[in-house]
Amino acid sequence: MNLDELYQSIILDHYREKHHSGLREPFDVEVHHVNPSCGDELTLRVQLDGETIADVSYEGEGCSISQASTSVLGDLIIGKDIEAFGTLYTDFLEMMQSKGAITPDEDRFEDAIAFAGVSKFPARVKCALLAWSALRDAVSQATDKEN
C-alpha cells in the first residue's frame, strides 16, 4: 500500500490549513452529520441566495481525509448554483466508488481530484463523503425551507 497515494499533498495541505472553517452567520440551515464507526463529526451551515450556494461554513472533528474533503468542498462549491453542486455530487460519488478507476476532470473538480486516490481505500471513502453528504442534506433542507 502506498501511503502517499492516499495522503496526497493537496489533502495534507488542506488538513493543515482548513479553508472556510468556523461557523458563520447568516445561514439558512445547520446540519450535524457523524460517522458512527469512527466518530468523525461535522456541523455544517449553508446559506443560499436564490439558486446560488452563497456560503458554506463548518466546524468538524475528524481525520485528515474528512477534514480536507470539507475544506476542498467549500472552495469548490461556494458561489456555485445548486444544480451544479448536484451534478458534481453525483460525479464525485461515482468517482469515490470507482476504486481508482475514474480519473476526474481537474477543471471541474479542482483540488477534489486528490480524492481519486482515496477511492482505492474502501474504508476511507466514507471519510471523504461526510462533508458532501452533509452539504447535500443542508442544501435540500434549505431549498425546502425557501419553498
Place this chain on the structure above:
Amino acid sequence: MSLDVQRIREEFPVLHRTVGEYPLIYLDSANTSQKPRAVVEALAAHYLERNANVARAMHVLGAEATEAYEGARARIARFIGAEAPEEVVFTKNASEALNLAANTLGARLRPGDEVLISVMEHHSNIVPWQFACERAGATLRWFDVTDDGRLDLENIDDLINERTRVVSLTHVSNVVGTRNPITAIAEKAHTVGAVMVVDASQSAPHERLDVTTLGGDLLTFTGHKMCGPTGIGVLWGRGDLLESLPPFLGGGEMIEVVTMERSTFAAPPYRFEAGTPPIAQAVGLGAAIDWLDSVGMEAIAAHEVDITQYMLAKLTSIDGLTMLGPTEAVDRGSACSFNLDGIHPHDVMQVLDSRGIAIRGGHHCARPLHKRLGHQSSTRASAYLYTTHEEIDVLADALVFARNYFGAR
C-alpha cells in the same frame, strides 16, 4: 511460569501471514482475538462429523450434537467456577447477554427505581439499560471516572442507595484497561438488595474468573475475544436468580406448554435460549477453553501483565503521545489507548496498517468515556497471549514514523 510465546504462535497460522511486504502484527485482540488451529479444527469436526440440531433431534446424530453442545456448557461452567452447567446461558455475543440481563431485570423495575452503570462502559452496557429504564420510568445513574481513567468511587454512598435495583459494570475497561473493584462494589450493592451485573468481556480472555467469589450475580462474556468463534456469548447467572427471571426471546425450546392463549416456560438455561442455538460455536468455545487451559490461565495472566508493562513503557516514551487511562500496569488489562498530538486516530491507524500493524482507531464503542477524558476518539493497541515484545517495538517505531509523516513538512 512463563509462556513459550513462539510455540503458541505456531498454533495461529494467521500470525505468519504478511500484509503487503510486512509481516502481520496483530494488536487488535481486544476487538477480536485470533483463533488457534485447535478451535478451527473442533468447529470443522463438529460440522463434518456430528452436525444436527440439538435437543429436538432424536436420532444418533442429534444425540451426539446435543452431547457436544451440553458438554461445552459444562466445560464453560467449570472454567468460570459455576456451581452447575444450568447456570450457563448461551447467547450470540456479550451484547445479547447484556440485553438479556437488562430486559429480564428490567421487567422488575418500577418508576423511581435506579440502575447504576459507569461512564467507562462499552455501549453494550449502556444502551440496553437506557432502554430498560425508559420502559419502566426508572432512573439511569452512573459512576464518573477520575482523570486517569479509574472508576471514581467518591460518591458511591449516594449512587448505591435504597432505590438502586441493578449495578452493571465492566470488570476491565475495553478502552483504558482499568480493572474495577467489582467485589467491593458488589458487596455494597448487595447490602441494598441490588443485583450486580458484570461485563467480563475483557477479563475472561486473560484470567481465570471465579464467579463464586467475584461478587456478580450475572456475568457476561463473549467467545470471540478468547480464541473462540464469533456468534457465541455467555450469560452466567446465580441459579436462584436465573430461576426468578422471566423469558427474554420467545420461540422454540424455551417453552414448557404452549396453548393458543398462553404458554409456560422451560427452566433455565433453556428458558433464555429460544430457537436453534449457536451449536457449533458453543462447541468451538468449549475447544477454545480446553486450549486456553492447556496453555494455563495463570501463565496467560502473567504474560498480559508483562506485555502491558512493556507496551506502556514504550508508548509513554514517545514524544507527543498522550495515554488515556492508567500508565502503570497495576490493576489494568492490556488495552492501551492513546493519541498522537494533532493526528486523528484514523490517520494513525492508516499509517500503521500500511506497515502491517493492525490496531483500532475510533471511540471503541465507548463515546461517553472518550468525551469524559476530553478526547474525540483514540488509537488502541491491545495484546494477547501471542503478542511479543518485538511486535511492540515495531509498533513504537511505526508510531514515531506516523508522527513525523503528519508533522510539518
